[in-house]
Amino acid sequence: xxxxxxxxxxxxxxxxxxxxxxxxxxxxxxxxxxxxxxxxxxxxxxxxxxxxxxxxxxxxxxxxxxxxxxxxxxxxxxxxxxxxxxxxxxxxxxxxxxxxxxxxxxxxxxxxxxxxxxxxxxxxxxxxxxxxxxxxxxxxxxxxxxxxxxxxxxxxxxxxxxxxxxxxxxxxxxxxxxx
Amino acid sequence: xxxxxxxxxxxxxxxxxxxxxxxxxxxxxxxxxxxxxxxxxxxxxxxxxxxxxxxxxxxxxxxxxxxxxxxxxxxxxxxxxxxxxxxxxxxxxxxxxxxxxxxxxxxxxxxxxxxxxxxxxxxxxxxxxxxxxxxxxxxxxxxxxxxxxxxxxxxxxxxxxxxxxxxxxxxxxxxxxxx
Amino acid sequence: xxxxxxxxxxxxxxxxxxxxxxxxxxxxxxxxxxxxxxxxxxxxxxxxxxxxxxxxxxxxxxxxxxxxxxxxxxxxxxxxxxxxxxxxxxxxxxxxxxxxxxxxxxxxxxxxxxxxxxxxxxxxxxxxxxxxxxxxxxxxxxxxxxxxxxxxxxxxxxxxxxxxxxxxxxxxxxxxxxx
Numbered sequence: 453x454x455x456x457x458x459x460x461x462x463x464x465x466x467x468x469x470x471x472x473x474x475x476x477x478x479x480x481x482x483x484x485x486x487x488x489x490x491x492x493x494x495x496x497x498x499x500x501x502x503x504x505x506x507x508x509x510x511x512x513x514x515x516x517x518x519x520x521x522x523x524x525x526x527x528x529x530x531x532x533x534x535x536x537x538x539x540x541x542x543x544x545x546x547x548x549x550x551x552x553x554x555x556x557x558x559x560x561x562x563x564x565x566x567x568x569x570x571x572x573x574x575x576x577x578x579x580x581x582x583x584x585x586x587x588x589x590x591x592x593x594x595x596x597x598x599x600x601x602x603x604x605x606x607x608x609x610x611x612x613x614x615x616x617x618x619x620x621x622x623x624x625x626x627x628x629x630x631x
Numbered sequence: 632x633x634x635x636x637x638x639x640x641x642x643x644x645x646x647x648x649x650x651x652x653x654x655x656x657x658x659x660x661x662x663x664x665x666x667x668x669x670x671x672x673x674x675x676x677x678x679x680x681x682x683x684x685x686x687x688x689x690x691x692x693x694x695x696x697x698x699x700x701x702x703x704x705x706x707x708x709x710x711x712x713x714x715x716x717x718x719x720x721x722x723x724x725x726x727x728x729x730x731x732x733x734x735x736x737x738x739x740x741x742x743x744x745x746x747x748x749x750x751x752x753x754x755x756x757x758x759x760x761x762x763x764x765x766x767x768x769x770x771x772x773x774x775x776x777x778x779x780x781x782x783x784x785x786x787x788x789x790x791x792x793x794x795x796x797x798x799x800x801x802x803x804x805x806x807x808x809x810x
Numbered sequence: 811x812x813x814x815x816x817x818x819x820x821x822x823x824x825x826x827x828x829x830x831x832x833x834x835x836x837x838x839x840x841x842x843x844x845x846x847x848x849x850x851x852x853x854x855x856x857x858x859x860x861x862x863x864x865x866x867x868x869x870x871x872x873x874x875x876x877x878x879x880x881x882x883x884x885x886x887x888x889x890x891x892x893x894x895x896x897x898x899x900x901x902x903x904x905x906x907x908x909x910x911x912x913x914x915x916x917x918x919x920x921x922x923x924x925x926x927x928x929x930x931x932x933x934x935x936x937x938x939x940x941x942x943x944x945x946x947x948x949x950x951x952x953x954x955x956x957x958x959x960x961x962x963x964x965x966x967x968x969x970x971x972x973x974x975x976x977x978x979x980x981x982x983x984x985x986x987x988x989x
Binding site: 462464480482497499515517519533535537541542543544545549550551552575577593607608 | 640641657658659670672674675676688689690693694706707708710711712746748750751752766769770785786
């Protein structure tokens, strides 16, 4: 489903990845089994796993990891070095010492609603919903749902205020932009 | 010591790396001078430095950095974007302004004991021991030893409780799984 | 401006990058439109964006992201997985839903002064100045200026003390070294 001219140098894009029109990929991406919506841009060193979905007109910045079970709606900004999680109790092996495999653990899904922004360096625990146009401040560790339009920050993240209706300036949040 | 068929696309695995049987590497790994035990899996964008050792049946997730002087025992889970440290007082240059070189600083060793789990996005300071089956919650900054079976979280990490003997559910910890 | 023999395997170094003499690059770097001063070393999985400047004799560790608008002076140490930010209010799209482009947002510049050290896993908000020989502890989220010689840590980062004049040992800070 991806046009050959969408694949940059040093990129691993598995044959089962669905890339929408005008998706822009950076070098050093690692994508498999996922869907990326039209006009979305992915930075370098981004991994998107199987059964993750990224919407349209999103920006996913460098060094970010989007795991299985994550749904990102349209027009979402995700900063650099953001990590999603899908396993509340991760272990390398089963109780009998054999390496864990699919079936040995249960995915908990996370949803990032339309127009939300997640600042750089955030960690998003599993089973979370981040509401529409919410803003997660850089470096936050998000352990519970974020209401629509809320601004959260800290470890663990707490609500600091709600966004002005005009989506105006929000000090001390932040991600990065350019390219 | 590594079989050619263990090396994926776009991977740097130096000739002095010791890979055990059935080690599974992802694309974009950067390994040199280290040893990886049998049946261990390494995610994309993982770097393991010289004189680091990873045990058997471990899972080291994407974007994680394991530095010189770190010993990871068997059956350890390490989440995505975890960073280890080995220098308490890092500087780019010596007092005379010349770039630091080996010999200008002292490695402080860190040990992660058997069966421990380190959640995604953690930073592990140097000279630390993380006890057997301990669980480090996602996004924690670990500045001191973690007792065996303890659950820690936060910046700096504090003990929240001890694991049930059955290793049961532990809310708000987390890493990611799949592949 | 870069000598062919400075480019390692699996590296993207755009034609407009200015590399000083004896710059050492690791595999999997992604550099474009930036300048890197002489004798500086860059780790694997490092991205440096357009209009970022890194001084001489610096060490930039693996998995670190340096964005447009960041100026790093000489002899600075930057740990692993450090993220800089240049946009206080990042959004994927403009109010009309079209993807944001240059001109839709304003870069806020950050400066790291000579001889400073930033520990691994830090997030540096935008519009910040980190003073000469300051030390930012690993895992800190820096939301305001750091005075010269100060030691800061935490989320948000707070001043813990000032460096001894001799730049002596500073517990619980840290980055990593080797190679």
